[in-house]
Amino acid sequence: MSKLTVSELTNKIKNILENSFTGPVSVVGEISNYSVSSLGHCYFTLKDDNAQIKCVFFKRYRILLRDYEPKNGDKVVVTGDLTVYEKDGLYQIIVKKIEYDSVGDFYKKFEETKRKLEKEGFFDSDLKKEIPKLVKRVAIITSPTGAAIKDFIRTIKKNSVNMIVDIWPAPVQGDDAIPIIIDQITKINNFVDYYDILILMRGGGSLEDLSIFNDEFLARSLFHSKIPTISAIGHERDFTICDFVADLRVATPTAAAEKVSEYYVTIEEKIDNLTKHLIKEMEYKLMNNLQYLDTLDARIQKNSPYQKVRTKIQEITLMERKILENLKSSLFQNEKIVVEYLRRIERENPMYKLENFNIKVDQFIKNMKTILLGKLEVLNNRVDSMMNSLNLTNPENILEKGYAIVLQDKNPVVSVNSVHLEDELEIKMKDGYINIFVTGKKVRRK
Known part of the structure; x- marks a missing residue:
């Protein structure tokens, strides 16, 4: 049996697959994991209930699609060439045309559940419970190891909030998570007098990842909670049925932490402002009293005999200082005159003039060398430039x-x-x- 390299095997599979489908194929499915690269090429997965296939929609074909912009959840008919991407060993469709078929099953189910619960009044703002301003104890249903709860706790600590945070662990992805979350909501509601709020929390993810929060029974369980509820699921752009049912919807787990910290931060700011105001008032009164004491002390000092004698001593000392400064100034001026005369005598010395002449001659010789070397360098650069021009026009180069x-x-x-x-x-x-x-x-x- 002959041995094949990975590249050889992949190439054989590519040839078999592409030779079996000699023309374009049209495939019906639902778009998932849709993304657009910086160059304008689109990548997505086309799937149904039992299988999926990778698709690439290059920019040159995408610009022809003017009346429809693909998005996750859309059910479409994709037409293109079936091929193998050898680098990853995956078979894929090079898409040349996308036709909008209908809204995907995901959105259909979402809209059906939404309309049903909305008709029953589950979204009415009048029925929503008020979120307490001062939150002392909070129950959070989430994954204990996820990034969401870490962001929540980090924000609580940053805001220096002193509250009890109890994590009621539950998986937050997959259909198996739904009964577990419902059970946790039921258990938490046995502590109505203990917990101030209940937060259903999950970080960002794909539409499929967040789909459990569109479940009708989970939404009903959240709606019937006697404890005020906050939905903190996904990112700001993500909306689920639980967001509409909860008493309050926040964009992210971090936003949930900011919400429950709001009152603490506000109170802390008020205390800081009052403290600053009190300190300012005390400083103002203390400063006025000190100024009054200074005024009284100045009056006493002004009328004191000791102060008058001290003033006279200062006047005499000042006069002595001025006399000394005048003497020093006169001596300095006379010294400058003597030094100037000595310099004039030195400049008239023949040896000094000869030395200056030699310095000028040396400087002239240096200047001539600099000029000649500069001209020589210019000529060398010109020759190099001509040689480069000849080399550039040489066909061999x-x-x-x-x-x-x-x-x-x-x-x-x-x-x-x-x-x-x-x-x-x-x-x-x-x-x-x-x-x-x-x-x-x-x-x-x-």
Whole structure:
């Protein structure tokens, strides 16, 4: 039995699959995990109840789809070529056309449940219980290991809120989670006098991940809770039936933490403001009293005999200081005059003049060398530039950059019009030649 590499096996499967479907295929299914890349290409999964297949919808085909924008949950007819993406070893459809078939089963069920419960009054704002301002104890139904509860607790700690948070663990994905969540809601309602609020919480996810929160029986259980309820499911853009049924819907688990912290943060701000105001008033009164004491002390000091003697001593000291400063100033001025005379005598010295002349000669020689070296460098740069220009125009060098020269009978082909169908041509490249036959040509119109 021969051995195959992964690439060889995948290539054989690709050939078998693509040769079995020689033309486009049309497939009906529901869109899931729809995303658009930065280049404008779309990737999604087409599925039904028992199977799914990856699909790629390239931008050049997508721009032709003007009247319909695909989205998750839509039931569509996809037409395209069946192929194998060898890198991942997956078979997929290269989509060329998408036709809107109907709203997906997910949205159908969602809308049916929503209309039914809305008709029964489950969404009426008048029936919603008020969320307490001061929350001391909260029951949270969520996954104890999920990111949602971590975000909630992190926000509670950040806001320095002192409340009891009890986690009632439950899976938050899959149909098996529904009876468990309902059972937890029932158990929590045995502690009506203990808990202030009940929060049903889950982080973000796909529509399928959040679908359990559209269950009619779960929504009914949440509605009949005697404890005020908050729905904190998914992200801000996500809406479920439980969001409509709950007494309050918040966008995220973090937003739920901000909501229950609201009163604490407000009270803390009020206390801070009152404290600052009290401190400011005390400082103001203390400052006024200190200023009054300073005024009294100044009067006493002004009329004191000791202060008068001290003032006279300060006046005498000031006069002595001024006399000394005047003497120092006179000495400094005389010293400057003597130094200036000495400098004049030194400048008239012949040796000093000769030294200055030698310095000027040396500077002149340096300047001449600098000028000559500069001109020589300019000439060298000009020669280098000419050599580079010659190299750039050398056809052999152009071939090194990935270009090629088309030859016919050893002569370069410069026009499409000089070539005819079935002519034999040579393509000269940097490392050899390629022989080709002309099978078609296209003249560029001016």
